[in-house]
Structures are given as C-alpha cells and as structure tokens.
Amino acid sequence: MTIIICYGLDYIANKIKVNVIMQRNLSTLILLLTVLTSASGYAASAASFDIYLIRHFEKAANTNDPDVPLSQKGASNAQLFSQLMSEHPLSAIYSTDYVRTRTSVSALAKIKSLDISLYDPRALSDFAMELLAKQDNAVIAGHSNTTGVLYAALGCEEVVLGANDYGDIFVVHVDGETIECSTESLVSWSANTSSIKADEGADD
Structure with a gap:
C-alpha cells in the first residue's frame, strides 16, 4: 500500500532552515538565503x-572490501528498477561514489542516456536544497544511513532503514507549494505495473 503525506512549501523551507542553521555552515547559509529569497516567486x-x-x-556478503559490490540478487533488482523507471521522465541521476550505489542506477542511466552525478552523503541538507531548486525529475541512490535522512531533508518524515531493508522507493512529488511523500516497494510496484500493462493489452 502506498503511503502519501503532504506538506506545504513553507513547512519544508522552515525545516531545512533549522537543519542548516544548526550546522553553522557559511556556504550552506548563503545557498539557503538564495533559495528563500526567491521563495515568493517559487509557486508561480x-x-x-x-x-x-x-x-x-542487495550487496554481496562475506567480503572485506569496504567498496562492496552488489550481489547477484542486487544486480537483478537494479535491472528491474531500471525497467520500471524507464517509462518515467528523468533529467538527472545521482549516486554516492561507491560501486554498489553506482551499479544500482547504472542500467537506468544507460537507458536514459544520462550521466551519473556524484553527491556528498555528508552534506545532505545542501544536496536537498539543490534538488528542490533545480526542480528536476531525479533518482538518487544512497545508503541505509543516508536515504532516510535525505528523505527528511526534503521535507518528509525520516525513515530508518535496517541492515536488511532493501527495495523501497521513496518518492517526493513537488507540485507548486505542495510536497507529497510516498513509499513504494519494488516488488509491489513491479506487480502493479505488470497488471496495468496486462489490462491495457487485454481485449474487451
């Protein structure tokens, strides 16, 4: 079941502002002021x-390599994800600089003829503001300890992912002053997509 939570833009701006001020990062504050200065014209x-x-x-098990690759199951799910996302308009794909995150979106990047842009998982508040300012349809690959934090930085409720939590797709839909937060399972999303295609191809 899809869970959708809606927030207004003012709530998002204030939440990001508080997070950024707590970091006391001058460059972040400058970027924040730029974003908030244009907020009055944002809705239009x-x-x-x-x-x-x-x-x-899913990543490979029993390895001492800190840059562990995907397992066979993980690689298969990356292919499935690329197929599901191939019909969605995308302008950007982001990943941290690890084999497992890059590989999770590399097939999709190839399908969409897009480069994979790297981002710093240590600066998620900055990155969240960049994503909202660019207004691009984008996919971001991260980790168990970054994905939920970035989801919160974009204005949604933070999600805590366990070591074995894989396959969830967290969607942030922005439409004017409204932000909708929802979660999809890769398995259920695939099943729903297959069902819709079957219905569209069925004879009356």
Missing part, C-alpha cells in the same frame, strides 16, 4: 517534479 514558476530515493540494492 515551479514545475511539477518527482524525486525518487533508493537505497542501493
């Missing part, structure tokens, strides 16, 4: 866009 100029957050898919 903002397009509707979607941001999809995923944790990298």
